[in-house]
Amino acid sequence: MDRARASHGGLVLITGEPGIGKTRLVAEVLHQARGFTTLWSWCVSDPAGSSFRPWLQVVRDLAAADTDVAHLVAASPQLVGLISHQLPAGDARGTDETVRWQFFDTVAAVLRAAAANTPVLIVLDDVHAAQESSMWLLPHLAAGLHSSAVLVLATARDGEHAWHGHVEARAALVRQATSLHLLPVSEQHIRELLVQVTDTPQPDVLAERIRARTGGNPLLVSELIRAPREEPAQDSSVFGATVSASVRAITAERLVGCSSACQHPVSVAAVLGTRFGLDALADIAEVDLGAVREAFIDAETIGIREFPEPGTGRFVHELIRDAAYDRLSSAERRRWHAADGIGSDDLRAARAERRPGGDRASSVVGRTARRQRGG
Numbered sequence: 539m540d541r542a543r544a545s546h547g548g549l550v551l552i553t554g555e556p557g558i559g560k561t562r563l564v565a566e567v568l569h570q571a572r573g574f575t576t577l578w579s580w581c582v583s584d585p586a587g588s589s590f591r592p593w594l595q596v597v598r599d600l601a602a603a604d605t606d607v608a609h610l611v612a613a614s615p616q617l618v619g620l621i622s623h624q625l626p627a628g629d630a631r632g633t634d635e636t637v638r639w640q641f642f643d644t645v646a647a648v649l650r651a652a653a654a655n656t657p658v659l660i661v662l663d664d665v666h667a668a669q670e671s672s673m674w675l676l677p678h679l680a681a682g683l684h685s686s687a688v689l690v691l692a693t694a695r696d697g698e699h700a701w702h703g704h705v706e707a708r709a710a711l712v713r714q715a716t717s718l719h720l721l722p723v724s725e726q727h728i729r730e731l732l733v734q735v736t737d738t739p740q741p742d743v744l745a746e747r748i749r750a751r752t753g754g755n756p757l758l759v760s761e762l763i764r765a766p767r768e769e770p771a772q773d774s775s776v777f778g779a780t781v782s783a784s785v786r787a788i789t790a791e792r793l794v795g796c797s798s799a800c801q802h803p804v805s806v807a808a809v810l811g812t813r814f815g816l817d818a819l820a821d822i823a824e825v826d827l828g829a830v831r832e833a834f835i836d837a838e839t840i841g842i843r844e845f846p847e848p849g850t851g852r853f854v855h856e857l858i859r860d861a862a863y864d865r866l867s868s869a870e871r872r873r874w875h876a877a878d879g880i881g882s883d884d885l886r887a888a889r890a891e892r893r894p895g896g897d898r899a900s901s902v903v904g905r906t907a908r909r910q911r912g913g
């Protein structure tokens with residue numbers, strides 16, 4: 539912000555997993571932006587929505603706040619079209635490149651004019667959800683911002699899935715922006731939050747437990763801290779043992795966002811535990827290892843990662859794993875627990891045995907599992 543005040547603005551991209559605090563951070567920054575003209579716009583994932591919608595609000599607000607800007611906007615048929623909802627032709631991939639670049643230049647001129655007397659801070663929340671055209675506008679603007687008093691703070695989720703595959707636009711944005719990647723909150727931070735919420739010091743082990751259950755994701759942390767009224771806060775061993783309706787809703791939303799090819803391995807992984815072997819998962823889910831890895835690219839949104847140790851994966855948040863487990867039918871749980879119980883070598887053998895004879899998997903697996911349990 540100091541640099542923007544001194545006419546060396548720029549584009550800052552704040553990234554991180556869902557619930558990590560991107561929106562909260564930019565809201566705090568906006569709140570403290572004394573002496574700036576501040577604007578907030580956001581992107582929604584709506585294929586039927588209009589291109590450049592997030593910029594419509596920005597241009598309109600800047601024009602309303604400054605007569606010079608209003609004149610600039612009025613003199614541009616493209617901007618008049620934008621704010622009157624007759625949006626300019628030129629999807630990011632559209633054929634009319636010249637029109638598109640002219641449009642980008644005009645928006646850049648509007649930002650510079652708006653910042654002629656007062657520095658400008660623009661927040662664009664959730665740019666991963668924007669239409670590709672709006673994404674391309676950002677890197678185009680970025681270069682020009684370095685010599686103006688404009689700071690653009692954009693937030694975006696991690697993960698290819700969230701970006702709807704807009705690989706090139708994302709790469710251009712990352713290249714042009716100063717990136718700030720948000721990390722989970724520390725145990726110390728959780729301790730402070732606990733004191734704020736409960737108004738009394740809490741045993742250290744509680745913060746430790748919350749950190750383990752949530753992976754330090756502030757959204758999950760606050761959901762868990764809000765829940766202790768239902769549970770004895772003193773007993774840290776059971777704290778957060780149940781999955782609240784809100785965490786279930788968050789998990790359901792994230793799972794629905796995953797492709798159907800991803801949902802099945804994620805469900806099986808929930809049965810295997812917070813950490814699991816990819817081979818065992820592939821075996822039990824009856825998909826090949828490549829497909830499991832592919833599914834995990836998608837599953838990043840819900841906090842499933844391939845672990846640094848080769849061949850293993852994990853749920854970053856225990857709570858999400860529990861909530862994913864909660865969604866399963868008892869038949870699914872029984873079947874996959876049984877398959878997990880017999881170990882992947884036995885499972886492979888069982889599969890090899892059934893292959894020529896058709897679908898004998900569940901009976902062979904069931905039999906072997908019973909044998910192992912002495913049944």
Ligand SMILES: Nc1ncnc2c1ncn2[C@@H]1O[C@H](COP(=O)(O)OP(=O)(O)OP(=O)(O)O)[C@@H](O)[C@H]1O
Pocket residue numbers: 554555556557558559560561562563695723731756757758760
């Ligand atoms: N540092 C923090 N301390 C305490 N609470 C926080 C902190 N950061 C975020 N939160 C809280 O966590 C919740 C999630 O934060 P926020 O909405 O900013 O996440 P996000 O990264 O924008 O998620 P999404 O990708 O879903 O938009 C909010 O209730 C927010 O107030």
Ligand SMILES: [Mg+2]
Pocket residue numbers: 560561562663664
């Ligand atoms: Mg957000």
